[in-house]
Amino acid sequence: MLEFRILGPVEVHHDGAEVPLDGSKPRTVLTALLLADNGAVSDAQMSDFLWGQHPPATYNAQIYTYVSRLRKTLRREVGITRRSRGYELRPAACSFDLREFEEQAAQGQAALAANRYEDAARLLRGALRLWRGPALTGVSEHLSDAEAPRLEEARIAALESRIEADLALGRHAPLLPELTRLVHQHPLQERFRAQLMTTFYRCDRQADALSLYEEGRRMLADELGIDPGSLLREVHLAILTADPVLRGPRRIAV
CATH class of the missing domain: 1.25.40.10 (Tetratricopeptide repeat domain)
Incomplete structure (x- = not known):
């Protein structure tokens, strides 16, 4: 099974072994597609994430090259399809640390709201353990600047809630x-x-x-x-x- 990890250095693992991604550009393309959450990323958006305001004249061809490399690297378990001047990622059997974090954090905050403090502390600790460092490490600064702040805000909110649960338990x-x-x-x-x-x-x-x-x-x-x-x-x-x-x-x- 493939594991996608972006809450720290961007990594892909297959059956426990790390899959090489060959530089920041493929990492940026993959991360942008993962963050789109089964939606398409247009060529223009991808160009902004890769090069900001100064894309090369051949940016479309270069994006296609990075997508082709990712298709080979990720094999049949992940489909990257062309969608009206953009690309969409459709993972099959895989895990994604951001999705797991969001689900566990939401469950923990719901438990906190219901005064189930032990459950809240446990769930929120589990969510926070998924973070291995600053999110999106290894992608372009353009993508990081656009997306990392909201991810950090979500981490801080989960941390505040976990501390609140611990205080409610007298810890x-x-x-x-x-x-x-x-x-x-x-x-x-x-x-x-x-x-x-x-x-x-x-x-x-x-x-x-x-x-x-x-x-x-x-x-x-x-x-x-x-x-x-x-x-x-x-x-x-x-x-x-x-x-x-x-x-x-x-x-x-x-």
Whole structure:
């Protein structure tokens, strides 16, 4: 069975062995077709993904060459068909890590909404384990710039939800190192900051929680010219008033 992996370096595996893809251009063509989700990618779109605003005069012929190579590499298990000035990929028996991630993440977020926190944490951990590094590594910068941000947003959303499930289960102490790192990496991401404030508070570090809020407030004002959102303000108020609900396992509202 073929396995397509794009949540990290773009790879294809067949029965456990990696299939060579011979450079960034074939990887870009394959990834664009996979991301089209059984839809066609026009020649113009593919040209943009491969060369941006400066395609070669022979771009149609070059795209055809890359598609022909992929057909040989992927054998009969994947059909790449011509569709009205474009190409469409129709995989048969195969696995695709993005599809698996989206399915598991959706199931985990549904479990979280239903207060099934153990199920949510398990499903979301499984979804996040499919990531092997930055998505779309090895494709052209044009395709990466167009598609990688939305994939990273989906990863961050799943990670936020997984942490929320862990907090709801009272697992705040083990979260401290992870959340500290995440707030450092994503200083303007208010949900991570609110989750770390809650974790500090539950670990009897109220001063650190309040300091973290002030740091975020200043950063939002200086860099974006805005005040903290409702989530940060609510957690801040709960800390100031020693809200007993914040002490125990609770779900941080979005």
